[in-house]
Amino acid sequence: xxxxxxxxxxxxxxxxxxxxxxxxxxxxxxxxxxxxxxxxxxxxxxxxxxxxxxxxxxxxxxxxxxxxxxxxxxxxxxxxxxxxxxxxxxxxxxxxxxxxxxxxxxxxxxx
Amino acid sequence: xxxxxxxxxxxxxxxxxxxxxxxxxxxxxxxxxxxxxxxxxxxxxxxxxxxxxxxxxxxxxxxxxxxxxxxxxxxxxxxxxxxxxxxxxxxxxxxxxxxxxxxxxxxxxxxxxx
Numbered sequence: 592x593x594x595x596x597x598x599x600x601x602x603x604x605x606x607x608x609x610x611x612x613x614x615x616x617x618x619x620x621x622x623x624x625x626x627x628x629x630x631x632x633x634x635x636x637x638x639x640x641x642x643x644x645x646x647x648x649x650x651x652x653x654x655x656x657x658x659x660x661x662x663x664x665x666x667x668x669x670x671x672x673x674x675x676x677x678x679x680x681x682x683x684x685x686x687x688x689x690x691x692x693x694x695x696x697x698x699x700x701x702x
Numbered sequence: 703x704x705x706x707x708x709x710x711x712x713x714x715x716x717x718x719x720x721x722x723x724x725x726x727x728x729x730x731x732x733x734x735x736x737x738x739x740x741x742x743x744x745x746x747x748x749x750x751x752x753x754x755x756x757x758x759x760x761x762x763x764x765x766x767x768x769x770x771x772x773x774x775x776x777x778x779x780x781x782x783x784x785x786x787x788x789x790x791x792x793x794x795x796x797x798x799x800x801x802x803x804x805x806x807x808x809x810x811x812x813x814x815x816x
Contacts, residue, residue, distance in 0.1 A: 625804045634706075634792050634807030635745070678744075682804070689760065690735065690796075690805065692745040 595679045600697040603673075609666040611696050613679030616660040622681045624655060626664045629695070630675040638664065638677075669700045704728050708793050708808035715783040715815045723778040723811050725793030733796040734776040735760070735805070736768065738789040745792065751776055752798075783815045 596614040603609040615624065623642050627635040639646055639653045641662075646653045652665040666673055678695040709724045727734065735750040747760030751770040765787060767779040776795075780787060790812050794805040 627804065632790060632810070632812075634794075634809055635805070637804045637806070640804060676744075680804075689747065689750055689758075691747060691761065692737070694744045 595681060595693055597677075597679055597693060597696045599694065600699065602699045602701060603666075603669045605671055605700055605702050606668055609669040609673065609698060609700065611664040611666075611677050611679075611698065612661065613664070614661045615679070615681050618659050618681050619683065622683050624653065624659075624662050625680045625682055626651070626653065627678045627680065627692075628673075628675040629678070630672075635678060635692075669698075671700050671702060674698060674700045706793055706795055706806050706808035708791075708811050710811060711809065712812050713814070715780070715813065717783060717785060717815060719783050721780050721783065723780070723791055723793075723813075725776045725778065725808060726774050727776075727793075727795040727806070728774065729795060729797075729806065730773060731795035731806070732773070732798040734770065735794045735796075736766070736776070736778045737792045737794065738762065738787075739792065739810075740789050748778065748791075780813075785815045787813065788815045789813060 623640050625640040626638040629635040639651050641653045655662045676695040676697050678692050706727045732753050736748040737745040739745050746762045749768040751757045754773050757768050790810045792810050793808045796805045
């Protein structure tokens, strides 16, 4: 599976959009980009995933560059409850069994 | 649906003791994995399974055994507990379909080895 690179930490003002970047320059054509977050000491929670098209759900939007070497997770209106560690992962089709998590980005949403 | 259930939630062991951390899922997921998370650190993969009867090692398998006799259950055994195994252990399951929603995690088992 391709490795990902994320900034260790980011700040965001409450109510503003939080844009979390992820580099995955060695991603293969059949690898999906997945985002998870971990709030405090809870188990990680799935947020969104995509292959090459931009995706949006009730939690976030995922923007994947045309060359697929990077992506951005967007939380449109960050709240204090969005303070968490966000993990970007790439996963092959039918091969998500050996998913390696990196250190992620620690997002601090400030009032 | 209960999702992924881990028991116990908390455990204190003495060095050298053995124990089994239980994990069960009711989503008929083929893939199951065990991760550990040390304070302030990311998740590290211990063992994983792609289906009943099939297991393999992850990043940090030493000191742990797993088995997968059924699709639903994936217990993690600590053979001889050491203080270095003090950590939070998360079990996760996933469908083999790429269009699935990735991993579903349990709430964790917080283990302290004294």
